Amino acid sequence: MSLKVFNTFTRTKEPFETLEPGKVRMYVCGVTVYDRCHIGHARAYVAFDVILRYLRWRGYDVTYVRNFTDVDDKIIRRSNEAGVPVTELTDTFIAAFHEDMAALGVGRADVEPRVTEHMPEIISMVQTIIDRGHGYEASGDVYFDISSFPGYLKLSGRKLDDMQAGASERVDPQEPQKRHPMDFALWKAAKPGEPAWDSPWGPGRPGWHIECSAMSSKYLGEVFDMHGGGMDLIFPHHENERAQSWAATGKEFVRTWVHNGFVNVDSEKMSKSLGNFFAIRDVIARFHPESLRYFLLTTHYRSPINFTDSAVGEAENRVEYLYETIQTACDYLARTPAQADEPEVEAARERFVLTMDDDFNTAAALALVADTSRRLNDVLMMKGKAPDKAVGVATALRILQNLGAVLGLCGQEPAVILAGIRDCKLLRNGLDRGLIETLVADRVAARVAKDFVRADVLRGELSGMGVVLMDGPEGTRWKIA
RNA sequence: GGCGCCAUAGCCAAGUGGUAAGGCAGAGGUCUGCAAAACCUCCACCGUCGGUCCGACUCCGACUGGCGCCUCCA
Numbered sequence: 001m002s003l004k005v006f007n008t009f010t011r012t013k014e015p016f017e018t019l020e021p022g023k024v025r026m027y028v029c030g031v032t033v034y035d036r037c038h039i040g041h042a043r044a045y046v047a048f049d050v051i052l053r054y055l056r057w058r059g060y061d062v063t064y065v066r067n068f069t070d071v072d073d074k075i076i077r078r079s080n081e082a083g084v085p086v087t088e089l090t091d092t093f094i095a096a097f098h099e100d101m102a103a104l105g106v107g108r109a110d111v112e113p114r115v116t117e118h119m120p121e122i123i124s125m126v127q128t129i130i131d132r133g134h135g136y137e138a139s140g141d142v143y144f145d146i147s148s149f150p151g152y153l154k155l156s157g158r159k160l161d162d163m164q165a166g167a168s169e170r171v172d173p174q175e176p177q178k179r180h181p182m183d184f185a186l187w188k189a190a191k192p193g194e195p196a197w198d199s200p201w202g203p204g205r206p207g208w209h210i211e212c213s214a215m216s217s218k219y220l221g222e223v224f225d226m227h228g229g230g231m232d233l234i235f236p237h238h239e240n241e242r243a244q245s246w247a248a249t250g251k252e253f254v255r256t257w258v259h260n261g262f263v264n265v266d267s268e269k270m271s272k273s274l275g276n277f278f279a280i281r282d283v284i285a286r287f288h289p290e291s292l293r294y295f296l297l298t299t300h301y302r303s304p305i306n307f308t309d310s311a312v313g314e315a316e317n318r319v320e321y322l323y324e325t326i327q328t329a330c331d332y333l334a335r336t337p338a339q340a341d342e343p344e345v346e347a348a349r350e351r352f353v354l355t356m357d358d359d360f361n362t363a364a365a366l367a368l369v370a371d372t373s374r375r376l377n378d379v380l381m382m383k384g385k386a387p388d389k390a391v392g393v394a395t396a397l398r399i400l401q402n403l404g405a406v407l408g409l410c411g412q413e414p415a416v417i418l419a420g421i422r423d424c425k426l427l428r429n430g431l432d433r434g435l436i437e438t439l440v441a442d443r444v445a446a447r448v449a450k451d452f453v454r455a456d457v458l459r460g461e462l463s464g465m466g467v468v469l470m471d472g473p474e475g476t477r478w479k480i481a
Numbered sequence: 482g483g484c485g486c487c488a489u490a491g492c493c494a495a496g497u498g499g500u501a502a503g504g505c506a507g508a509g510g511u512c513u514g515c516a517a518a519a520c521c522u523c524c525a526c527c528g529u530c531g532g533u534c535c536g537a538c539u540c541c542g543a544c545u546g547g548c549g550c551c552u553c554c555a
Contacts, residue, residue, distance in 0.1 A: 011485095029555075037555090044555035074553070158484060158551070208553085230555030231486095237554095260555065261486090267547075271554055298494065298504080303487080304548070311493070314505055324518080355495095364495050367503035377519055381512090452514055459516070470517050477518085 003058070003357045005226075006302060008234060008257035009155055013359055016256065018225050024055050024062040025220040029212060029229035029237065030112070032069040033093035034078045037100050038277040039292070039307060040263045040270055044230050046293055047260045047301040047360075049106040050407060051228075054356050057406045065219045066109035067212060068094055070116050071205050076194055086195055087116075100280040103289040105408040111219045115211040119197045122206045122214040125248050126186045126199075134247035138177035140189025140202045146182050149243045155257065156235035184240050186210050209240035213248065216241075222249045228258040261304045270307065278307065286428055288421045291316035294409060297362040319409070320421050320479070322400075325373045327414035328380055329397045338390030340398040348372065348399040356406070365407060372400045425480035429466055436467055436478065443469070444476050 003016040018024050028048045031041055045066075055062050069075075070090040079086045098108070115122070126142055129135040134148045146152045146160075153160060160182065185207035190196035196203035206214075216224065222245070229238065238257065245253035263270050270277045283292055295315035299305040348368070355364045376396035382389045404410030426433055443458035459469055462478070470477045 031555080032553085040555045042555085047555090072553090156484085156550080161483085228555095232550075232554055235550065236552090262549075262555075264548080269549070269554095273552090273554070300495075303494090306493085308493095310505095314493075318504070321518095328519090358496095361495070364502065367495070370503050374520080378521085381520055447514085450514085456515065463516090468517055471513075471515095472518085479518090481517095 004359055005256055005258065006359050008259050009254070011157070014256075018060070019223060019255065022059065022061055024060045024226060025065075025224035026052070026055075026062060026226035026228065027065045027067075027212070027216040027220055027224060028109070028227070029233055030067040030069065031093075031097055032072050032074060033090045033097065034072070034075040035093065035272070036279040036281060037097055038263075038270065038272070038279055039283055040230065040277065041097075042100070042104055042280050042283075042292060043263050043296050043301075043305065044228075044260050045101055045106045046104055046296045046408070048228050048258075049104075050297065050301075050362060051258070051360055052107075053406050053408060054360060058353070063111075063220060064109045065111045065113065065216065067215055068097075068112060068114045069208070069211060070094070070114045071195055072208065090114075090116075096281075100284075103284055104280070104293050105290065105411075113215045113219065115206060115215075116195075118211065118215050118218065119206075121218050122210055123187075123197075123199050125214045125217075125244070126206075126210060129186060129244060129247045132247060132250075134243075135186050136179070137201050140204060141177065141185055142187035142201055142207075143178055143183040144186050144240065144243060144247065146180055146184075146243065149246060151246065152243050153235075153239060155242050156239045158235065184209065184236065186244065209237055210244055212237070213241045213244040213253070217245065217249070217253070223251050223253050224255070226256045226258055227254040228260070231259045231261055234259055260301045261299075264304050264306045265308075267306055283312070286424060287312050287316055288319065288417065288424050290409060290412070290417060291319050291421070291424075294319050294366075297366060297407060297409075300359075300361060300363050302359075316421060316424070320418065322369070322373055322404075322410055323412075323414040323417045323421075325377055325380075326397065326400065326410060327418070329376055329393050330414065332380060332393055333390070333397070336390045336393075338394040340395040341391055344395050345398050345402070349402065352403055352406075362407060365403065369400065369403050369407070369409070372396055372403065376400060422479060429480060431465060431467075431480065436462065436465070440467075440469065440476060440478050447471070447476075 004013045005016045006013045028045075031037060052062060052064050068090070071086070075086060075090060079089050082089065101107075126135065129144065130137065130142065133145075135142055135144050187199060187201055187204050187210070188207055189202055189204045194205070196205060216227070227238070242253065245251070265276045265278070268274070268276065280292075291312055292315070295312045296305065298315065352365060352368055355361050355368060358364070373396075376393065379389060379392035379396060382392075400410060439458055439462055443455050443462070446452070446455040446458065462469060466481045467478050468481050470479070
């Protein structure tokens, strides 16, 4: 039984072997903080959150680093447009990032380094790269000399000739001081009015890629176990990081490269440049955050996932079902306490490990969640005082909560989540809760009076609004279909 | 143009060289004043064409159809 992870570098699923037994050092590229996060970010950070949770649950001691890029062309432009200082802008969006992630159940990393707070490390690494003959200064800029690294493009699997052929058609040489068109900036000389830091090459700021090389090595060492991010970062970002780190240390700095697939909208890539993106906060205003999280886990992390309202709505119905099940089980156990059957819990754990060990297969893991919750309801339906019932409920509930803890699902207070989902559905359907509750109360009164004709009329009326009624021994509950 | 990914039931989505998880929808049941919820049962031979193999949906090749990267991007 061993964990297998798809490594972008080798393009194969391989046994995950850590540098140091039992310890994982992982780095995931964070966001550039100039705007609100979209659901593509949600996908990436939920995916790595599950990977992190699973590794820890499986017993690894994990150090997780996820950075913030807080100096960059887009940030500067946005800052100028808005007339807001850069630091104020970046602080705002870092706070927004944390809010969005917290809503999605994505925790903080152990270290969340900001580029602007690591200038000495960055400058030092650039200098080392120059000293070792892999970078050169040209009028205040510093470039990486790709011809000095034989392994360049090995991560992304491209060929230099092809890259040039493709690029030359639309990219005109704006940086004539570069020795090779593909050379990339390690350090950019400051233009007037731009944020700048002093350096041996004059005032300037870091190129995009160097920050991750510098900060990852600071917190995780020159070589570490896992480096992740979205597929779009493979080239050029990660390719260049790899080149820089190699140039600075002579070592292959990442053991396993992990990349998540995109979120598509209408089967096309969602991106800022296409303008078809959805901000996380806009989505979770309409759908419960856990619904979005569930939705993101229904597809394997490396495959593209297509975002649609109906798909998230379906996920929401599943989340609702799970919490209703949990609530019923908790209510039952409150009346009839029982201990879970440990061997069965352990057997479920093994099935889960088998599933998740296969490159973090959350989609398959959700099938285990479905099986468990179905069984839990099945046991809950058992009549009378079947001796095994309480144990069965306790066992299935434990299993469900165990799986949920790793996936980041099923961990909230059921009543709170269910109310939240109901409110989302009311909002989406433009329904008024007060009106519904009045009608429901009227119908309850009619039922008590055995006026079933009137009760059915009211049921029909509510049904037309999308309200589903559930008459039970403890009264009538309702929810939105 | 270069590189790469994907193609599984009405929809979404796992997966294995030896006759295909799960979810939604649908059909039939149990339950219910009627319902709903819940549970039970049923519901696919895996894009096309070749090849390898005792045997392929799973391996190889071709084709067709989607998509992505090569430019900031999770």
